[in-house]
Amino acid sequence: MTRTILLPSALALASLLGAATSASSQPPKPTQTFTIQQDHFLLNGQPFKILSGELHYARIPREYWHARLKMAKAMGLNTIATYVFWNIHEPTPGHFDFTGNNDLAAFIKAAQQEGLYVILRSGPYSCAEWEFGGFPAWLLKDPAMEQTLRSNDPSFMVPTERWIHRLAQEVAPLQIGHGGPIIMTQVENEYGNFDHDHAYMEHLKTIFEQSGLTASLLYSADNWRNIPAGSIPGLYAATNFGIGNHQGGMDALAKVRPDAPLFVSEYWPGWFDHWGHPHETRPVAPQLEDLDYILHRGAGINIYMFHGGTSFGFMAGSSNISGQFLPDVTSYDYDAPLDEAGHPTPKLLAYRKILATFSPCGNESCLPPVPTAPPVITIPPITLTESTSLWQNLPTAIASETPQSMEHFDQSYGYILYRTQLPAATSGDLVLTDLHDYAQIYLDGKLTGTLDRRNKQSTLPIKTDGPARLDILVANDGRINSTKQMRIESKGITKSVTLSGTPLTGWQIYPLPMTTLPTHFNPAAKQSQAPTLRRGSFTLASTGDTFLDIRTLGKGALWINGHPIGRFWNVGPQQTLFVPGPWLRKGRNEVVVFDLLPSTTPPHLAGLAQPILDGPATDQTKSKQE
Known part of the structure; x- marks a missing residue:
């Protein structure tokens, strides 16, 4: 049985709403569909295997969106997935921002321009090692949230419904049923890890439907151990897991949904880092075995992450593992196939060989060549010669x-x-x-x-x-x-x-909040016990990406030309901060550092050609969550 999920194209809808000539006298308008038929997906009536990789527009400078998407296409992907982080779009209650780097619709259109479909992971909860899992912090001003966050209580559901309705204004027209690239839209995220309130999930599904998010396939995604707790009848279910769990993860999904396509909505090729803990990497060989198994057994995969990017500013989140608070580093490199700065890794080339076997011609000759990565520059030492307490x-x-x-x-x-x-x-x-x-x-x-x-x-x-x-x-x-x-x-x-x-x-x-920085600085004192803002400048003849060496700094945050680059901390392992070339300029550039820790001499920085993400860490205990 084929279940059609989608609606007619935007052109057909327009004719229904006000064309001068009646619809009956016009030729049939084309429709695009993404449907389920037994154990596989159909795209416009033809079998379609989802080859997806995740990247987050908020973790990538807008100037690099197309470059990263071209890399996705070159690895053999036909789809990309992205979370939507509520906190960046509604920074204060009822005030929304979809401009600049927050222009979600522009990112989705860029994916379509690059020949990619989109899986929209719309929340309202994301996780993603992002600040508060993507929730806006202002929710916590309401004491009720100590009991009601991610529940069916009105204290949470009223602002959630307002947000989803506003989000739908941006993305509903971009669903495949209206001619856009969005083929799937996710409701919540790994809810089975948090609770098992199916009434809450049903209510969310209703809000999505009332918002017009029905011209793409609505679905839920859960860790493979928690699928029954997070999934509900009538909502397509997918699953998430890491290296070595390919059979167990897919068996768990097949047990719950025996008559539906098996889709791995997150496959983890890497992991994220905590301050004070060693840098995390994952071997490639077992990933290739997993990838081969998943693609030959299932209807598709989403690689989380294809490209991690950077949690700029104060957007890196934290974990709570066995009662220990573990804040995350600024880099979200994730040991992904495409590294933090958009450079292809050996992992990308290895993945490309397997994914190419599912291309129209069955080999890499069907794929675009791997593009050249953005240029990297070095910057001589920059002394922070000015300071203010x-x-x-x-x-x-x-x-x-x-x-x-x-x-x-x-x-x-x-x-x-x-x-x-x-x-x-x-x-x-x-x-x-x-x-x-x-x-x-x-x-x-x-x-x-x-x-x-x-x-x-x-x-x-x-x-x-x-x-x-x-x-x-x-x-x-x-x-x-x-x-x-x-x-x-x-x-x-x-x-x-x-x-x-x-x-x-x-x-x-x-x-x-550090949203406004001082403008008046003095010559830097030799030693200060006060938390200090320091400033320096450097001149460039040409721009490019660089990796700012922060090994002389203590703990704090850093800005370049007003752009919030991220946090630093001398407990390691991250010892450089990625600085995107588009945020630099020819001529004079300014760097401002807020450092909580005393310094006996004015610190200095430098732009390196390579990142240092695996520096010494004070805590040698690794966290394991897979």
Whole structure:
């Protein structure tokens, strides 16, 4: 039996809505369809095997979208998949942004121009090692989210429905039934890993349908161990797994959906990195065995990731594994076939050989040649010769009797400073409950100690000889992007501060989202205990991609020509930051660094020809989730 999913093309719909001549007197309008027939897909009535690879428009500069898509085509892919990250499109409630690098419709059209179909992973939840799994942080301002995030409760479903309806305005016309390239649209993501509320999934499916997202195949995707919990009747189901799980993963899907095509919606050829942990890579040989098995048994595959890219700015998320908080690095290279900077790897060439066997002629001669990667340049050492103390660049304080989270002040990312006066000499334990995520504690401007959530630190002994100013500077290192721990991922000091068992009150609070940088800098001091913003400049005769050497920096964030490049941290393993060539310019370029850690001399940077993603790491414990 063939089940048709799609609607007539946009041209046919237009004729129904207002053509001068009646539809009955016109020749039949062409339609495009993506359907299911028994154990395979049909595209416009012909058998179609999905050969897809994932890449995320938000992790790629817009200027490189076409280049990355051409690489996908050259590897032998006929489809690409992308998550939609809600947080970048609705940064504040009811205010939407689909411009510039957030122009999702333009990305989808670019894929179509390159001859690729699209799988739209529309959420509302993504995961993806992205900040808060793609959810906007402002959701957490509502205390109800501690119980209702990713549930059928109106506190979550009302903003979710508003978002899906707005998203549909951008993407519904681009579904294949309307002549666009979107063949599949995902509802939620790996919900079976989180819960098993089928009423929630049914409600989401209804919202998608009411939004007009029915001209492509709606589907759910779950880790192979959790398919029954996350899937619902009437919604096509796919599965996700990593290396070596090809038979078990596909068997699990076949057991739940014996009469449907077997589609591997995520196959993991690599993995992601955490600060302080060794760089993750995966061997190629077993992947080729998996790929061969999956494609000969199933209806298709989506390689997660084909190209990882970069979690620019503050968009890298965090994990919670066995109760340990593990923030992710800025690079999302993922050991993918196409590396972070868009360069083909040996893995890409090996994948290409297998994927080519499913091309029209059965070999690589049908595929476009692998394009030349963008140029790479080196930059001589850049000394950050100017600086300004954070203390000299604080915003207006907000008075609060008790500490409050970032979200309480409508802040999503960056840092937050808590300041109070200790009225007399004191000695005892300073306890921060609950600290999210990393704090530096100062007494009268002098750094006294640090507390790190990764190490479950919350207590610091302090001593003063008299009255003192207490400053607690807290860094948001990325909200957890999976598990029910997400529900309590407010940032900053989320509960209380006590000293010798007594709550501290009377705070001045300074939100520091770092959306505006200082313009006035002084010659850099030789040594400073204060958290410092530093500035330097460099001149280029020509532009190109580069890898910024950050080994002289401590912990913080970096901007070039106003573009937020990402976080750095000297715990490793990442020791360079990818800087896209389109964000550089001929002539003078400016770099600004915010560094929490003291430096005895002005630090320096340099642009390298190769990345360093596998530098020394302080914590040698690997995390295994596959």
